[in-house]
Amino acid sequence: MTFQVVQNQQQPPPKQPQPDVREGLLTLRDATEADAAFVDRLTRETMTPYVQQTWQDPSEVAYYFLKNKFTPDGTRIVQFNGRDVGRLTLIHSHDEIFVDNIHVHPDFQGRGIGAAVLRQVISEARRDGRAVRLQCLRVNPAEHLYRRLGFLELDRNATHFFLRLPSRAPTRSPVIRVPRPHDPGPRELAALHPGVPFFILLKMDLQRRGLLLTPAALDAVQDPLYDYGRSYVIYGQGDQVRKNAPGPLLLRDGTSVLVLAGAQYNESYTVDYRDGRFLLYDGDEFIDEVDFTPRPDYYGKLTSNGVPMETIATARPQRLDINPYRYCHFWDGGNQCRYCAYFTDVKASSTLANGKFPRQVDPQDIYETVREALKEPGRFSQVMLTSGADPRGENTFDFEVDRQIEALQAIGRNFKTRRFASQLIGCGYDKAQLRRLHDETGLTTYCPDIEVWDPKLFDWICPGKAKWNGRDWWIRSALDAVDIFGPGNVYTNAVAGVEMAQPHGFKTVDEALASHFEACEFFAKNGVIYLSLVWIPWRGSQFHGQKQPPLEFYARLVKGLHDIRKAYGLKANNDDYRHCGNHGDSDLERLD
Amino acid sequence: MYDLPTELLNLLQNPKTTRTLATSAHDGTPDVVRRDALAVLPDGSLALPEELDSSQTSKNLVLAMWQDRRVALTIGNGNQAWHVVARPWRCVVAGPLFKQFLLTARAVDGPDADIAAVWILRPEAVRDDSVASQRAVELAQRPWAGAHMDCARFVRDAD
Ligand code: SF4
Numbered sequence: 001m002t003f004q005v006v007q008n009q010q011q012p013p014p015k016q017p018q019p020d021v022r023e024g025l026l027t028l029r030d031a032t033e034a035d036a037a038f039v040d041r042l043t044r045e046t047m048t049p050y051v052q053q054t055w056q057d058p059s060e061v062a063y064y065f066l067k068n069k070f071t072p073d074g075t076r077i078v079q080f081n082g083r084d085v086g087r088l089t090l091i092h093s094h095d096e097i098f099v100d101n102i103h104v105h106p107d108f109q110g111r112g113i114g115a116a117v118l119r120q121v122i123s124e125a126r127r128d129g130r131a132v133r134l135q136c137l138r139v140n141p142a143e144h145l146y147r148r149l150g151f152l153e154l155d156r157n158a159t160h161f162f163l164r165l166p167s168r169a170p171t172r173s174p175v176i177r178v179p180r181p182h183d184p185g186p187r188e189l190a191a192l193h194p195g196v197p198f199f200i201l202l203k204m205d206l207q208r209r210g211l212l213l214t215p216a217a218l219d220a221v222q223d224p225l226y227d228y229g230r231s232y233v234i235y236g237q238g239d240q241v242r243k244n245a246p247g248p249l250l251l252r253d254g255t256s257v258l259v260l261a262g263a264q265y266n267e268s269y270t271v272d273y274r275d276g277r278f279l280l281y282d283g284d285e286f287i288d289e290v291d292f293t294p295r296p297d298y299y300g301k302l303t304s305n306g307v308p309m310e311t312i313a314t315a316r317p318q319r320l321d322i323n324p325y326r327y328c329h330f331w332d333g334g335n336q337c338r339y340c341a342y343f344t345d346v347k348a349s350s351t352l353a354n355g356k357f358p359r360q361v362d363p364q365d366i367y368e369t370v371r372e373a374l375k376e377p378g379r380f381s382q383v384m385l386t387s388g389a390d391p392r393g394e395n396t397f398d399f400e401v402d403r404q405i406e407a408l409q410a411i412g413r414n415f416k417t418r419r420f421a422s423q424l425i426g427c428g429y430d431k432a433q434l435r436r437l438h439d440e441t442g443l444t445t446y447c448p449d450i451e452v453w454d455p456k457l458f459d460w461i462c463p464g465k466a467k468w469n470g471r472d473w474w475i476r477s478a479l480d481a482v483d484i485f486g487p488g489n490v491y492t493n494a495v496a497g498v499e500m501a502q503p504h505g506f507k508t509v510d511e512a513l514a515s516h517f518e519a520c521e522f523f524a525k526n527g528v529i530y531l532s533l534v535w536i537p538w539r540g541s542q543f544h545g546q547k548q549p550p551l552e553f554y555a556r557l558v559k560g561l562h563d564i565r566k567a568y569g570l571k572a573n574n575d576d577y578r579h580c581g582n583h584g585d586s587d588l589e590r591l592d
Numbered sequence: 593m594y595d596l597p598t599e600l601l602n603l604l605q606n607p608k609t610t611r612t613l614a615t616s617a618h619d620g621t622p623d624v625v626r627r628d629a630l631a632v633l634p635d636g637s638l639a640l641p642e643e644l645d646s647s648q649t650s651k652n653l654v655l656a657m658w659q660d661r662r663v664a665l666t667i668g669n670g671n672q673a674w675h676v677v678a679r680p681w682r683c684v685v686a687g688p689l690f691k692q693f694l695l696t697a698r699a700v701d702g703p704d705a706d707i708a709a710v711w712i713l714r715p716e717a718v719r720d721d722s723v724a725s726q727r728a729v730e731l732a733q734r735p736w737a738g739a740h741m742d743c744a745r746f747v748r749d750a751d
Contacts, residue, residue, distance in 0.1 A: 197658035225688070253657045254683030254709055294687035317686040378694035378707065379686060578645070578685050578708070590645070590654045591618065 024081040026116055028088065031075040038077075039070035039087045046103040053139045054159050066540070068101055073545030075101075078117055080108060088117055095167070095214075097125045099134035102142075115145055122149065122165060132165040183550045185282065193555045199253045200584045202287065204554045206249065206259045207534040207582075210268040211280075213246075220273040221246040226292045229299060229310050247293035248316055248581055256293060256317045256581030293317045296379055298372040303365040312361060312369040318578040319382045320373055322366055324407040325400070327359045328388025330464030337451060337462045339498045341538035342388060360403070363410035370411050382579050383411055386425040391468040400426065401433045408441035419444050423491070423574050428469070428477030431484075438484045445574050446481045447491035448474055450530075452499050453519035460504050478528045487527030488570050493583075494519065496557055497535035497549045509553045513560065520561050524568035531575055531583045532557055558584035566592060594715040595636055600674045603667055604632045613640065614664040615652030623648050629697065630665065633689075638665070638678060638713040641693040645708045653711050656680045662716065673721040678713035685709050 031039065043065065051064045071089075078086030086104040090097050099121060104114045118132075125132045134151070136143050143161055147153075151163035184192070186201035193201075213221065221227065221244065228247040249257040249271075270281045271290060280287040296315040302308055313320045330336045373380055385407055390400040404424055412420060419442045428448040429437070437443050451465070452458045459466040465474060481490040499505050499512050506512040516532065523530040534554060537546045562585045565572070572586035580586070596604075603609050611630040615623050627649075629641050642650045656663055657680045665676040684690050690710050697705040720726075730738050741747070 199658060250685075252682045253654065254685045256685075291682075377691050377698070379691075576645070591651050 026113065027079045027082075028076040028117070028120075029079060031070075031072045031077050031087070033072055035072070035075070035077055035084075035087075036070045038084055039075065040065075042087055042103050042105055043068055043070075043101070045106060047137075050137045050140045054137050071539070071545045078104065078113065080113060086113060086117070088121070090121065095212075096131040096133050096164075097121060099132060102134075114142065115149065118145075118149055125165075125167065129167050131167040133163070135160045135162045137161075184552060186287075186551070189552055189555045192552075193559065195559045196555045196584075196588070197253075199251050199255055200558065200587050201551065201555060203251060203255050203257045203581075203587070204534050204558070204584045205551050206257045206269055207536065208548055208551065208554070210536075211249065211259055212268045212270050214270060214272045217271045217273040217278060218243055220278070221292060225294050227295050227299075228293075228315075247295065250291040250293055250317065252288060252290070253577075255577045255587055258316070258581050296373060297376040298369065301372055303362075303368040305362060305365055307362075307365050309365075309369040309372055312365050313373060313383075315373070315380070316579065316581055318380060319384055319580065320370065320380050321384050321386070322361075322369075322407065322411070323387050324361045324363075324366065324385065325359060325387035325390060325403050326361070327390075328464075329391060330389050330468075335464035335467055336542075337464065337495075338501070338542040339461065339495055339535060339537065341540035341544075361407070363406045366407050367410040367413055370414050374414060382421040382423065382574065384423045384425065384579075389427050389464060389468070391427070391464075395430060395433070396468050397427045397429055397433065401429055401436065405436060405440050408437070408443055412442040415442065418442055421574075423447055425449060425493075428465075428474035429481075430477070431480045434477070434481050434484050444485070445489045445491060446485055447493065448477045448481070449493040450474055450478070450519070451493070451495050453494060454499060454506075454515050457499050457505060461498055461501065478523065479526050482527040488529065488573075490527065491529045491531060491572065491575065492523060493531050493533050495535045496532035497553065498543065500549050501537075501543050501546045509549055509556075512549065512553065513556055516557055517560050517564060520564045524565055524570055527570070529565060529570050529572045529575075530561065531572055532561055532585055533582050534584075554584060558588060561585040562588040593636060594718055596632065596676075596715055596718060597720075599672070599720075600667060600676075600718065601632060603669055603672055603674065604630070606669055609667060609669040612666045613649065614666075615649055615656060616661070617648065617652055618655060623652055625649050629693070630667070631693075633712070636715070637681065638676070638715065639689065639693065640711045640713060641697060641707045642709050642711060643697075643705075643707055650708065653680050653683070657683065663713065665713070666721065668721070671722055671724065673723075675719040675721040676715050677717040678715045680711055681714045682712040683709050684712065 047064070047068070051061050055061050055064070070087075074091055075087055075089040077084050078088055085108045087101060088099070089101040091100050092098075099118070102114060102117060104117075122132055132151070133154075134146065136146065138156070138159060138161055143163075146163050149165065151165045154162045154164045156162060186198050186205050189201050190196065190198040226246045227244045229244055245260075249259055251257060269287070270283075272279045272281060278290050278292065280290045293316065298313075299310045299315070300308070303312065313322045315321070328336065328340075328342050331342075336342070370383065385404060387400065387403070389397075390403070391397055393399040393402070404426060408422065408424070411422070412418075414420075422443050423445045424437065424443055425447045434446065437446065450458075450471075452461045455471055458471045465471070478490055478492050494516060496516065497512070499515060500507075500509070506515065516530075520530040532554075535548060537543045537548065565585075566589075571589055571592065572583065574580070575583050575586045577587045577590060604611075607628075609628075611627050613625055613627045613630070617623060625647075627640055631639050633639050642653070644650060653663065655661065660679075662677050662679055665678060667674045667676065685708070690707070693710045694705075694707050697707055739746070
């Protein structure tokens with residue numbers, strides 16, 4: 001048997017039985033978009049019997065295939081004697097290789113191909129002192145092969161085994177740096193852009209690249225002080241299952257960073273734990289001491305309906321996030337925003353909660369959760385509501401508005417004052433709907449996210465928003481809201497960087513920046529605060545595998561947006577460092 | 593981190609001790625505020641609750657953190673006085689320490705008292721700033737240069 005990596009060429013799988021792997025040439029080639037149909041068909045042909053044995057609910061089956069949809073990123077096509085017979089998808093991190101998918105066409109199974117491919121992965125991992133990890137359905141007989149190859153059971157749940165082949169050398173320390181092309185990091189950029197401090201650059205880079213926890217750090221966040229409960233991300237990646245995840249990361253300057261600890265990203269930062277401190281590394285370079293948001297007191301408590309309160313509201317350092325309706329109808333017809341992995345997240349959360357994760361949240365549960373959360377002195381200074389889009393109703397989005405009003409009224413029962421610090425991130429509503437939200441609830445700020453400013457890119461990237469009711473409508477909604485909520489109380493977010501997604505996006509950083517600055521200026525003139533979020537090409541989103549812009553783009557972006565808003569006297573008080581943790585540009589306002 | 597001397601630690605335990613903080617703005621404008629809630633933590637760092645993110649002090653602390661600048665504190669009571677140079681090390685916005693300072697503020701100022709953050713300051717230099725101590729230093733270093741000759745300790749009574 002010989003291994004070699006060759007460039008792309010494609011052929012359909014043959015129907016006839018083939019010789020044993022020792023009698024042929026086994027090769028791996030990088031996958032391209034052109035392999036999508038082959039890989040998705042292969043996944044169905046190899047996995048359908050096991051998936052159907054595992055889940056009776058068709059939506060679970062559909063979700064499995066959605067989650068395992070082809071992406072060229074990290075995927076190689078297995079060829080036997082020049083024919084495409086399988087796929088291998090790997091996710092690399094500094095201390096392990098995660099085998100995301102390995103499938104061999106049924107006609108070629110039982111010939112040692114899967115084992116040969118896995119041995120190749122194992123020897124690559126061993127060369128670098130890394131472990132290999134994978135998960136498999138409990139009904140899948142491939143489990144026996146994995147165990148034969150030396151994989152040990154890390155954990156199991158009702159549906160999966162979680163297996164790991166330890167590295168030969170003990171894991172962790174020293175961290176192995178993942179080589180990457182030089183893209184100036186936070187320290188270098190802080191020197192080049194004196195108006196953007198290191199901490200803000202670090203936060204945005206963490207958002208771009210994500211973080212992984214070493215085993216010591218993962219153990220440390222099991223402490224009741226940090227325990228935020230099971231994380232679908234850690235769980236979803238099969239990473240140290242049955243361990244709890246921490247809340248948002250905190251930098252020393254108090255900024256929170258909304259970043260998930262898991263293998264969602266490439267070239268992640270690492271958090272280690274030593275001598276009672278969390279230490280952030282980029283490869284083997286020590287970056288800074290960090291911390292995690294302490295667990296709020298209401299976590300672990302139940303509402304009178306028996307619902308865990310942390311499933312009703314999640315906590316940022318100073319903000320309660322509530323999602324009264326956990327479903328986005330844009331996904332129904334494939335109209336979801338192309339960068340969005342919301343559906344994947346919600347399904348995974350539902351799996352984690354053993355299916356006890358209804359779409360619609362009972363307003364009484366919301367009322368009780370907020371009531372309980374407010375018992376903790378000084379913990380919360382704002383409530384944020386969001387949900388998936390629901391265009392249904394007599395007027396578009398009527399159902400969504402009704403639901404938000406119910407939720408806001410339930411929250412409002414907790415306060416003596418008519419208004420309470422609150423933000424609604426919702427769809428673009430008409431004037432009558434906005435008026436109802438203002439008059440019938442205590443809502444103080446409203447945020448219909450424009451996501452992408454350029455008209456053509458808006459239509460391409462946000463097909464749901466384009467369909468219900470188009471870019472001009474969403475802009476109009478933000479401007480109308482200013483008349484009702486007042487200047488500075490209406491926000492809109494842009495998913496910064498997504499406008500550079502290919503093939504239709506901007507080709508240069510300068511074009512992308514010009515588009516953002518034009519948008520910010522337009523909105524600022526009209527009393528609307530335009531904020532940026534860092535785009536992450538999530539697994540489960542259509543844009544997974546796309547290249548993000550360099551950190552320098554974000555450095556220039558946040559400075560530019562901040563300066564424009566400042567010139568118009570606008571301050572994003574609701575989305576500042578303590579409440580949101582998502583926006584480098586509003587963090588800059590701490591000095592204003 | 594500099595270990596604070598016992599006399600200073602004792603002084604910080606006394607509620608009557610006056611504590612001030614000096615910071616500077618972007619353009620160098622100095623800012624001095626009295627902050628009697630300043631306390632010492634078990635690890636020897638100082639904790640300073642700030643009521644408002646929008647105060648000039650808070651902004652200057654953020655600036656000091658972002659630009660790796662130092663701040664100065666004076667801690668005094670009667671004829672004792674200390675000068676501390678410190679580095680803003682962490683801004684705490686939630687958790688047990690934050691809660692503890694908030695509850696203290698509410699116990700003192702009533703249930704509507706609030707804080708935005710607790711700043712952790714790491715002492716890097718400490719000087720005994722009492723007049724007696726400074727005079728002793730002065731006398732040791734330049735016994736003849738600093739004082740006026742008509743001070744009582746120099747001038748002999750007339751014959
Ligand atoms: S509106 Fe777009 S971004 Fe929001 S949940 Fe739906 S698809 Fe995702």
